Amino acid sequence: MIEKMTVIKNRAGIHARPAALIVQTAGKFKSKVFLQKGDDRINAKSIMGIITLGAGFETEIKIITDGEDENEAAEAIDRLFQNRFEEE
Amino acid sequence: MDEKRFTVLDLLDLDLKEHDALELRCICGRKGLGRHISAPDINRPGLALSGFFESFAYQRIQLIGRGEAAYLHLLASEGKEGGVSKIFSFPIPCFIFANDEPPAPMFAEAAEAADCPILLSDLSSTELSSRLMRVLTNVFAPKTSVHGVLVEVYGIGILLTGESGVGKSETALELIERGHRLVADDVVEIRCVSGNILMGSGANKVIGHHMEIRGLGIINVTHLFGVGAIRDKKQVQLICALEEWDAAKVYDRIGTDENTLDILGVHVPQLDIPVKPGRNIPIIIETAAMNERLKKMGYHSAKEFNQNILRWLESESARDVYFGRDDSI
Numbered sequence: 001m002i003e004k005m006t007v008i009k010n011r012a013g014i015h016a017r018p019a020a021l022i023v024q025t026a027g028k029f030k031s032k033v034f035l036q037k038g039d040d041r042i043n044a045k046s047i048m049g050i051i052t053l054g055a056g057f058e059t060e061i062k063i064i065t066d067g068e069d070e071n072e073a074a075e076a077i078d079r080l081f082q083n084r085f086e087e088e
Numbered sequence: 089m090d091e092k093r094f095t096v097l098d099l100l101d102l103d104l105k106e107h108d109a110l111e112l113r114c115i116c117g118r119k120g121l122g123r124h125i126s127a128p129d130i131n132r133p134g135l136a137l138s139g140f141f142e143s144f145a146y147q148r149i150q151l152i153g154r155g156e157a158a159y160l161h162l163l164a165s166e167g168k169e170g171g172v173s174k175i176f177s178f179p180i181p182c183f184i185f186a187n188d189e190p191p192a193p194m195f196a197e198a199a200e201a202a203d204c205p206i207l208l209s210d211l212s213s214t215e216l217s218s219r220l221m222r223v224l225t226n227v228f229a230p231k232t233s234v235h236g237v238l239v240e241v242y243g244i245g246i247l248l249t250g251e252s253g254v255g256k257s258e259t260a261l262e263l264i265e266r267g268h269r270l271v272a273d274d275v276v277e278i279r280c281v282s283g284n285i286l287m288g289s290g291a292n293k294v295i296g297h298h299m300e301i302r303g304l305g306i307i308n309v310t311h312l313f314g315v316g317a318i319r320d321k322k323q324v325q326l327i328c329a330l331e332e333w334d335a336a337k338v339y340d341r342i343g344t345d346e347n348t349l350d351i352l353g354v355h356v357p358q359l360d361i362p363v364k365p366g367r368n369i370p371i372i373i374e375t376a377a378m379n380e381r382l383k384k385m386g387y388h389s390a391k392e393f394n395q396n397i398l399r400w401l402e403s404e405s406a407r408d409v410y411f412g413r414d415d416s417i
Contacts, residue, residue, distance in 0.1 A: 016306065027252070027253075040233065040291075041233075042233070042235070042275055043235045043252060045252035045253075046235065046252055046274045046275075046300070047274075047300045047306070048273055048274035048275065048295070048298065048299070048300050048306075049235065049274045049275045051295055052274070052275045052291045052292050052295060054292065
């Protein structure tokens with residue numbers, strides 16, 4: 001299991017489009033992918049779940065992956081956050 | 089990790105309806121609205137006001153009814169202080185005055201000086217205390233969030249669980265179409281109230297009752313199907329775990345064994361339902377709901393069926409003994 005902290009860098013936070021991007025990316029991997037904000041942990045393969053987190057600008061998010069391709073999955077999701085979800 | 093702390097402001101912010109409404113408003117000590125409420129209890133501070141502070145439950149919400157309010161007015165009219173100044177030296181979360189009776193000015197001033205919020209409610213103190221207890225028990229109830237869809241089918245709260253893409257939302261959509269109700273999609277927040285009841289609701293009011301359907305995107309169930317198709321909260325009474333059909337796995341064919349899943353210490357009956365193209369899952373869920381209702385009414389289809397078989401076999405063998413196999417000879 002891999003745990004990785006990251007911060008939301010785009011101003012708008014995780015709205016519908018970034019959420020869709022995360023789901024798409026997470027869906028490519030066999031591993032289970034979770035995002036955690038504070039105590040709330042949700043499945044990163046569900047759009048509504050990610051939006052429910054209500055993660056705004058500069059929120060700290062923990063990426064948790066578990067499975068055979070956990071390294072690649074954590075890496076790919078983190079890259080989305082680093083690239084500001086291709087926004088701005 | 090630390091549980092999110094519940095503040096006086098959160099109490100004022102709670103969206104409570106009808107028989108739960110507290111009708112609270114803050115009349116002074118606004119600076120203290122960030123104070124934490126750490127205990128799901130209330131205290132009537134009559135003794136403390138008269139100056140007796142032993143075992144004073146200062147960490148609770150202090151509820152002031154007609155008697156205490158009258159005593160405060162008496163103190164004020166006699167120019168006495170009683171326990172008023174000392175009571176504000178404790179870190180009290182807030183005072184609530186019932187019956188819409190504002191506190192004596194000297195009490196309000198002392199509260200303002202101590203940044204201790206004073207709330208006012210129209211309700212009588214008895215009604216208010218029972219509502220407060222109910223609300224606080226809910227707020228402090230253990231909770232968890234589950235990935236799944238909560239629907240109400242024939243009055244039974246059914247939690248559909250399973251991997252992403254197995255068809256939970258599609259199944260729920262078909263159920264809604266058939267006249268059942270959606271409680272929450274994707275993230276279901278479950279609270280354990282009064283020890284053995286699991287109450288499920290959507291995690292977020294703003295985006296509640298929306299669903300994500302592959303190929304369609306996000307849809308608003310309330311607008312599409314009307315208010316009759318939704319519900320704010322519902323007890324979780326049955327879990328249907330949807331999973332891809334696995335030829336190697338043995339599925340329950342009779343239904344006499346009962347599988348349960350432990351959520352917050354409560355055992356909820358769980359059915360594993362294999363999904364395969366051509367299997368009409370919504371009808372299976374509907375049937376499961378009706379079967380669950382029958383069980384609650386004391387009729388267990390599978391067990392009853394087995395009883396009948398046993399009885400029949402017994403009577404057959406009894407018949408055999410009575411007539412004898414070679415009766416004709």
